[in-house]
Each structure stands twice: as C-alpha cells, then as structure tokens.
Amino acid sequence: MAETIQLEVARYSPEKDSTPSFQKYEVPLRKDWVVLDALNYVKDKQDGSLTFRWSCRMGVCGSCGMMVNGEPKLTCATFLSKYAPGPVRVEPLRYFPIVRDLVVEMSDFMTKFRKVKPWLIRNDDKPLSEGEFLQTPEQLEVYKPFSMCINCTLCYAACPVYGLDPFFIGPAAIALAQRYNMDSRDQGSDERMDILSQHEGIWGCTFVGECTKACPKNVDPAGAIQQYKLAAAMDWFKALLAPKASR
Amino acid sequence: MRTQAQPATPPYTPYHPRWYRTHVSTYWWMHRWVYFRFVLRELTSFGVAYFCVMTLLYVRALSRGPEVFQAFQSRLASPLFICMTVVALFLALFHTTTWFSLSAHAMVVRVGGKRLPGVLIVMGNYGAWVVVSAILSWLLLR
Amino acid sequence: MAKRPIEPFLWTLFSGGGVLAAFFVPVLLFLLFLAFPLGLLHAPSYDALHSLIAMPLVRLLLFVACSVPLFHWAHRFRYTLDDGLQIKHLNEFVDILCYGGAVVVTLLAALLLWNFS
Numbered sequence: 001m002a003e004t005i006q007l008e009v010a011r012y013s014p015e016k017d018s019t020p021s022f023q024k025y026e027v028p029l030r031k032d033w034v035v036l037d038a039l040n041y042v043k044d045k046q047d048g049s050l051t052f053r054w055s056c057r058m059g060v061c062g063s064c065g066m067m068v069n070g071e072p073k074l075t076c077a078t079f080l081s082k083y084a085p086g087p088v089r090v091e092p093l094r095y096f097p098i099v100r101d102l103v104v105e106m107s108d109f110m111t112k113f114r115k116v117k118p119w120l121i122r123n124d125d126k127p128l129s130e131g132e133f134l135q136t137p138e139q140l141e142v143y144k145p146f147s148m149c150i151n152c153t154l155c156y157a158a159c160p161v162y163g164l165d166p167f168f169i170g171p172a173a174i175a176l177a178q179r180y181n182m183d184s185r186d187q188g189s190d191e192r193m194d195i196l197s198q199h200e201g202i203w204g205c206t207f208v209g210e211c212t213k214a215c216p217k218n219v220d221p222a223g224a225i226q227q228y229k230l231a232a233a234m235d236w237f238k239a240l241l242a243p244k245a246s247r
Numbered sequence: 248m249r250t251q252a253q254p255a256t257p258p259y260t261p262y263h264p265r266w267y268r269t270h271v272s273t274y275w276w277m278h279r280w281v282y283f284r285f286v287l288r289e290l291t292s293f294g295v296a297y298f299c300v301m302t303l304l305y306v307r308a309l310s311r312g313p314e315v316f317q318a319f320q321s322r323l324a325s326p327l328f329i330c331m332t333v334v335a336l337f338l339a340l341f342h343t344t345t346w347f348s349l350s351a352h353a354m355v356v357r358v359g360g361k362r363l364p365g366v367l368i369v370m371g372n373y374g375a376w377v378v379v380s381a382i383l384s385w386l387l388l389r
Numbered sequence: 390m391a392k393r394p395i396e397p398f399l400w401t402l403f404s405g406g407g408v409l410a411a412f413f414v415p416v417l418l419f420l421l422f423l424a425f426p427l428g429l430l431h432a433p434s435y436d437a438l439h440s441l442i443a444m445p446l447v448r449l450l451l452f453v454a455c456s457v458p459l460f461h462w463a464h465r466f467r468y469t470l471d472d473g474l475q476i477k478h479l480n481e482f483v484d485i486l487c488y489g490g491a492v493v494v495t496l497l498a499a500l501l502l503w504n505f506s
Contacts, residue, residue, distance in 0.1 A: 012267055014264035014265040014266070014267070015264075015265075019267065020267060070279065094269070095269075095271070097266035097267065097268045098266060098267040098268075098269070099264055099266055100264065105266055137360075138360035138361075141360070141361070141362070160271075160275060160276070160282060160285075160472065161472060163271045163275070164271055164275070164472050164475060164477075165472075165477070197394065197396070197397065198394065203396040203397075203400065206285075206289070206468050206472065207349060207353075208282075208285050209285075209349070209352070210281060210282075210285075212352065213281075220352060222352055223352035223353060223355075226349075226352060226353035227353065227355060229397075229400055230353070230404075232397050233397040233398075233400055233401045233404075235397070236397035236398060236401075237397075237401075271475075273474060273475050276473055286469065286473055289465050289466075289468070289469045289473075290469065292461060292462040292465040292466055292469075293462065293466075294414065294418075295406070295410040295414055295458045295459075295461060295462050296458075296459060296462040297418075298410070298414045298417065298418050298455075298458070299454075299455040299456070299458055299459045299462075299494065299498075300494065301421075301422060302417070302421070302451070302454075302455050303455055303494070303497070303498050303501060305421060305422075306442060306451065306501060306502065306505065307501055309435075309438060309439055309442060309505075310501070310504075310505050310506060313435045316435055317435075320425070320426050321426075323422055323426035324426040324427055328422070328426075329423070329426075329427070332418060332422040332423050333423070335418055335422075336415065336418045336419060336423065339410070339414040339415045339418055340415050342407070342410060342411060342414070343410075343411040343412075343414075343415055346407055346408075346410075346411040347411065372411075375412070376411070376412055379412045379413065379416075380412075380415070380416035383413070383416050383417060383420075384416060384420065386441070387420055387421075387433055388420075388430060388431065388433075389433075
C-alpha cells in the first residue's frame, strides 16, 4: 500500500470567496483510517482553518455527512484505503447551502422535520396509574427500521427531487412520519396525512431510490414513502366513497 | 417608579455569513450514471404508450375488414415499424424488470407477524408474469 | 383533508397502469407486433382474431389495458419533464399535454371498442 494519498477538499470562506474551490492535501494512507481521520490530520498538522462537523466518530450521531467522490457518506464510516490510490474528493453535502468549507446549513431539513410532527400523538392522555403502553415484538418490527434514522441527511444529498423542488419534504422526514404512523401507540396518522398529502409533501417523490442506497442505517426511506403513498391513496378513495365514515 | 432610560444603542445587524447555494444544472441527470439510468427508467413509459396506441390501431384495422388488416400487417412488417417495436419492447422489458425490483421496497407482506423478504416478492411477481404471458400466448397461438 | 388534492388519484392510475403494463405489454408487443407480422410464429386467422376481439369481455379488458397504462405514461412523463428539464413553471402546459393526451386517446379507445364489429 502506498504511503500517502491525496485529498481534494472543497474550501469556501464566505468572507473571502465568491465560489467554492478545491485545495489538495497529502495525508498518510493508514489501513485503519477513515476519511474523518484524514480530515482531522489535515486540521491538526497542515491547515487549522479547515472547518467540518463531526462528533461521535462511530456512525451514530449523523454529524459527519459529506460527499466523498460524489457519493454522500458518513466520513467516520468510510475507509480511506477504499479510495487508494486516490485522489479523494471531499465536498460538503449536496443540495444544502454551504456555510463554510465542509459545513452546510441544515435548517431546511429541521423545519421540514418538525412539520411532520415526529412525536407520539394521542387523543387522550393515559394516566400513569393505568400503567405503560404494551407493544408486542411484531408491533415493534413494523416501524423499527424507520426508527433507526440518525438524521444525518445523506438521503437528502442523494435525492435529486430535493435538489430540484424546494418544497419537497424529503426522505428522512417522511420515513420518520411513517415511524410514528406505524407505531401502535400513536393516534396521529390523520393529522400527518393532511400535511404530507399535499403535492409537495410526498407526491414530488418519483422513487429514484438513491435515498435508500445512501442511508447508513438501512432505514429504507424510499420504501417508507411508497408505502405512505399507498396509504394516502387508499385514504383518498375512502374519503371519496364514504366521507362520513373517514372523519 | 420611572424606569431608567436605556442608553442609545447603534443599529445592530446580526452577522449572517454569505451561504453558497450550488445551482442544480438542467442536465443534473447526466452528471451521474445512477441518475441517467433513472431517467431511462422513467422514459420506459414511452414503450407503454407505444403499445397502447399501436394496439388501438390494430383493433381499428381489424374492424375494417380483411384487406385493410392485411395491409396493416404488411406495414407492421416494414423496417421502420419493426425498429420501433424492438425499441418499445426493450423499454417495456426494462419497465417490467425495474417495476418488479422496486416492488420489493414498496410492498410489505406480513406472514405470521414477520415481513416476507423482498426477494420473495420479486420472484412472486416474475412467476405471475410468466403465468400471464403463457395464458396470453396460448390464447393467441392456439 | 381540507381540500381534496387530485394527486393520490393520479398516482393510483400511474401505479395501476404500471402493474398492467409490466404484466401485459412485453408479451403482447412481441406477439402482435414482432412475431406475427414477421411470420416467426403462426398467427391466428383474421376470423379467429375478429371473433376473439368481438367478445364484450375481451373488449373491456382491452379498453382497460390500453387506457390505464396511458395514464401511467402521462404521470411519468409529466414528472420527467418537470424534474428532468426543470420546467415546473410550465406545469399547466405539461399537464394538458400529458393528461389531456391520455384522456383524448382513452375517449377514442372507448369509441373504437364500443363500435367494434
């Protein structure tokens, strides 16, 4: 294995630059290093001004999402040696505004995420004296994959519809809405249906499927969206044929 | 009690860094192979539309008598129509294969509380496809 | 729902049309427009075909098989134009072209199959 590998890292300083540019760094190619290790090496030893987000360095916090050679990846979970002999192109997450270097502005995702009411909605509050909500393993299995989402927004960087349509709610938000809709303890599917069934909500999705491929936690947001479309369609027909019954 | 007058503060605009928004090109679907393949998949709908229109023309020729129908058959055998049909057939097959592989994600079938693995749903679809094709072939070839 | 958007209905047509197309189109395209005209397989006689299509059930199935997949094309092509060429601002024109086209051909199909003799 070669001694070093070249990183091409996107740089953008809002005070000095008008467009992002690329800067090359030579980093050691160690067998156990991930791309995040290489970036930290650059920041420690070569260029302290390089700015990027990271936290847990083990693939559970979702902070370190970046584009590595054009693919959205968690840099703490992507081995450097996979890209030997390089160069490795590291860019900020696609389809989000760039704040500086590799840091993107996530507030659009946060707003859309909140819109789908990602919490248990109950019509009545069960008093503590009645005990806890019981749930069988089968009931848990129904929504468990969708609950694995770590909000890393790699799926948003993979989704061309999100890049083209500013009103599309996006894969992770819809998958999380499904996580709560499918939870046996939740009673809020109707409330979420009104928000999601607008044209921009879920219907913008054309099942490209890249979101599922990009997801590091096997959430399968594309599957969640298609299942939700079916539920929304059935709801539409029910409202058409039996309007009193559905309300 | 009178509150103390606040000293005048200069107008203060909070600092907001100039974000860079990358423009999505009209040719975004050419930039990556997966996106290009996706657009090809979407364009398979033209194979389907070709089938619908041609079948209706077929039925129309059939309703106008044996001579018109025979003439229509000869036109179908011309190189132009054969080429178009071969392209449409390729698009239709691409539609079928991609549709079935996507069905593994979209369809959730639960047996005894456990979700059936996607590959079984895909194989089920292919099986049904073979059966339907066999029945239609038998109807037309007997 | 506050107002009833038409999108779920259009998606249902797209989905149903996609299923019908996936199952019926390849074999029928091959037989009717490749194998029979080129003589690769023995084609049914004119009378056999005519009496087969004349059956009301067959005409109904043909109507469904030739109209619903057209709405599948309409829905898919509309999104391809909106996303692929970024012409969402022309959405009235795109909608009329796609769904209008499908409606027109569906009406023609209904007329044709109803009056088949």
